[in-house]
Amino acid sequence: MDGFVSFMEAKFIPIASKIGAQRHLVAIRDAFMVTMPLMILGALAVMINNLPIPVFQDFMTSIFKGESWKGFGGSVWNGTFAILSVAIAFLVAYNLANHYGKDGVSAGTVSLASFFALGGATGMSSNGLFIALIVSLVSTELFVRLIGNEKLVIKMPDGVPPAVAKSFAALLPAMIIVSIFGLIAAIFAGFGVEDIITSFYDAVQAPFMGLASTYPAALLIAFITPFLWFFGLHGANMIDPFMQTINAPAIEANALAMSAGKAAPYIVNKPFIDVFVNLGGTGATLGLVIAIFLVGKKHESFSVVNKLSAGPGVFNINEPMLFGLPIVLNPIMFIPFILTPMVLVTTAYFSTKLGLVPAAISMPPWVTPPVLGGILATSSFRGGILAAVNLLISIIIYMPFVKISVIQELKREQRA
Structure with missing residues (x-):
């Protein structure tokens, strides 16, 4: 056992530590940490709506003269699970850009726009989660590299408020990145794939979840x-x-x-x-x-x-x-x-x-x-x-x- 521990300390621990501190994985982990309360709330709302206790269901139905009381759980779901991929698209990009020392809000906004340019409107809930992760990582890597290019920075005169100057600094990189994802969506549409997110879910995400x-x-x-x-x-x-x-x-x-x-x-x-x-x-x-x-x-x-x-x-x-x-x-x-x-x-x-x-x-x-x-x-x-x-x-x-x-x-x- 001592030999095994020594071997793991010498060979395995350094590699595992690097993996644990890898900025992309950390950004994903921190993003899901932020959304955890939403997932807990959404799951509890669905559970209450479908609680398998006939006495409870009959009691609530009799009070509200029907099933209108389930509207509460439905509304909570709309504000939690129904927008999960949207939140992840922003938060992963925000965290990753911050790791690079760049403007997290701008990166998150660009990622969100890129997600919808790729067809995010059809995958705002968890069915678009994998695409949201891919888009957030790719768009942020592009953003970090483009935002540092002086040729793409629109310099504002002195006296302009910092917030305005920052938004103009990200203007051209944002336009380029969102256009790239819009072009990708158009190319897929040209090959007959109108809904990228649903197609990806059916081909990759659902089988992966089944395997997991x-x-x-x-x-x-x-x-x-x-x-x-x-x-x-x-x-x-x-x-x-x-x-x-x-x-x-x-x-x-x-x-x-x-x-x-x-x-x-x-x-x-x-x-x-x-x-x-x-x-x-x-x-x-x-x-x-x-x-x-x-x-x-x-x-x-x-x-x-x-x-x-x-x-x-x-x-x-x-x-x-x-x-x-x-x-x-x-x-x-x-x-x-x-x-x-x-x-x-x-x-x-x-x-x-x-x-x-x-x-x-x-x-x-x-x-x-x-x-x-x-x-x-x-x-x-x-x-x-x-x-x-x-x-x-x-x-x-x-x-x-x-x-x-x-x-x-x-x-x-x-x-x-």
């Missing part, structure tokens, strides 16, 4: 995040750009399918991972907290760290445990920290696949305590039961490793 919702993909997600965390890298942040590209479309598709009385098409999405796998945080460390309370009290430092970690762990914040116990670079805890999420994703995936538990259709805040999160994400108490079962499994897996750790620490202290 498979069991092997879920298993890989369950493995890679704790694996990165073991070496002190924020695994969740590093894979977040990938997760978000499948997350919003999957949640929206599941919610719309449920409202139409159909089966949810996508099992794997962010709430699925949050409420069934990351119980207490990456590695399902709430199970470790409980395991230490049960069998790790003999060691004082374990007990102290555990008490400090228990409160945050209930709300899925596990940094005190990761760095306090620690789990990071702890060879004994490496096995359960990696194994537990993979076991939990297996039970959750096949429970959903077999219809024992509904698919996740809404996105509770990630700080929602386990079990409650399972109920909210699936709009069913069966989701809470599955989360409780997975929590019990995580405790069982962690317990023998806690015992081993305590024994090893006591022997080390005796030798010292």
